[in-house]
Amino acid sequence: MTLFVDQIDAYKDVILFRGNYDIANALIRPMNLQYRARETDLPFEMTVGSRTLIQSLDPKGEQVFPRYQSLASIPKVSLNDTRHDILVIVLYIERKPRKFVTTMNKESFVRDLIVINRSTDQPVKVCALNDLSGSQCETLFSDGDNFKVIGITALCSVSRKGFLLESTISTIIVQDPEGEKAAALTEWARKHRTVMTDQQNRVTASWNPFAGRILTTINRIKAKKATTTLPQEIYWLRVVASDIQYDRLRTYIGCSYCGKRTQLPLGTIYNCTACDKKEIIATHRATITMTFSDATGALQLTAFTKSCLPLFRLSAEEIYHMKAMDDTARFRRIAYRLSTTYFLIKIGPTTTLEHNQVL
Ligand SMILES: [Zn+2]
Numbered sequence: 001m002t003l004f005v006d007q008i009d010a011y012k013d014v015i016l017f018r019g020n021y022d023i024a025n026a027l028i029r030p031m032n033l034q035y036r037a038r039e040t041d042l043p044f045e046m047t048v049g050s051r052t053l054i055q056s057l058d059p060k061g062e063q064v065f066p067r068y069q070s071l072a073s074i075p076k077v078s079l080n081d082t083r084h085d086i087l088v089i090v091l092y093i094e095r096k097p098r099k100f101v102t103t104m105n106k107e108s109f110v111r112d113l114i115v116i117n118r119s120t121d122q123p124v125k126v127c128a129l130n131d132l133s134g135s136q137c138e139t140l141f142s143d144g145d146n147f148k149v150i151g152i153t154a155l156c157s158v159s160r161k162g163f164l165l166e167s168t169i170s171t172i173i174v175q176d177p178e179g180e181k182a183a184a185l186t187e188w189a190r191k192h193r194t195v196m197t198d199q200q201n202r203v204t205a206s207w208n209p210f211a212g213r214i215l216t217t218i219n220r221i222k223a224k225k226a227t228t229t230l231p232q233e234i235y236w237l238r239v240v241a242s243d244i245q246y247d248r249l250r251t252y253i254g255c256s257y258c259g260k261r262t263q264l265p266l267g268t269i270y271n272c273t274a275c276d277k278k279e280i281i282a283t284h285r286a287t288i289t290m291t292f293s294d295a296t297g298a299l300q301l302t303a304f305t306k307s308c309l310p311l312f313r314l315s316a317e318e319i320y321h322m323k324a325m326d327d328t329a330r331f332r333r334i335a336y337r338l339s340t341t342y343f344l345i346k347i348g349p350t351t352t353l354e355h356n357q358v359l
Helices: 004-012 180-191 193-205 218-222 306-314 316-324 328-340 352-356
Strands: 019-023 029-030 046-047 055-056 084-093 099-103 107-116 124-129 149-158 165-166 235-242 249-257 279-294 297-301 343-347
Touching: 029 124, 084 193, 107 193, 124 149, 149 180, 180 193, 218 235, 218 279, 218 297, 235 328, 249 316, 279 306, 279 316, 297 306, 306 316, 306 328
Parallel strands: 124 165
Antiparallel strands: 019 055, 029 046, 084 107, 084 149, 099 107, 107 124, 149 165, 235 279, 235 343, 249 279, 279 297
């Protein structure tokens, strides 16, 4: 349904999200395809005219919207079109909206909010898209004295790259949510101010990978628990490598975005079915698993293409050719350097932390 200019305000209170309506005398015609939000949407649009009648089918006085649910109750696997309304405290807001290009090649803006409520210890990321990413976000920040409760409606859950919530066209930010649930969360936040301040400091630190690198040791990494680790925590280890085997170096042609192997020739532009990205390039990829150790312990890790380049000090193409030409002498020289010279590696939790709370 399309509303124009003045109609948007005029119908704001007449048509509510999730309401059910009987609509008569509205004009229905084929839609200009560029306005279609999803390819599966019906290709028609409905226009409200002066003779249009809109009759609500919902019993009077019954609240249809919002229906707040706890963060913990949102399924980690998105069920096609389910929308979620949440009542939360904002712990962190990205300083500025970021520009990105969608899979349909449209320029868009996004801003990350990190939110929490009493149902979970693990903060959740909410991506505010486009209109919502601007000035509306600025007023949501809670300082340490006063944790402000807000409502965010009609979010969809996304689990492509870890779990997060994303705004939709219908999303509204409710600055002063009403009702018992909002009052209870405000009261809870007031009582747990110290816990909330700790959470906020932790989140702020991990989202601002400030100039300094946090250098740690392998035994401290091993002692970390899933429940006290944030998906964005990044650490640096000073290590040497061992167990560097030529047979474990795998090179292939794959998606330039997610690395999924493909049979297509190098340089082909195609749509990757594994990551859903359009117009990616079949490119050189490499992975190797080896052991990294420092004075406190050892960890076996797999380095994917991007991490292989600085380790090998070669381009992905050069690594691919080294393997293709079976140049084991060159590989041995690299392995010797990695096993005798300390270097820094950057590590963070895998996306399974967000999916399953497992490190
Ligand atoms: Zn891909």
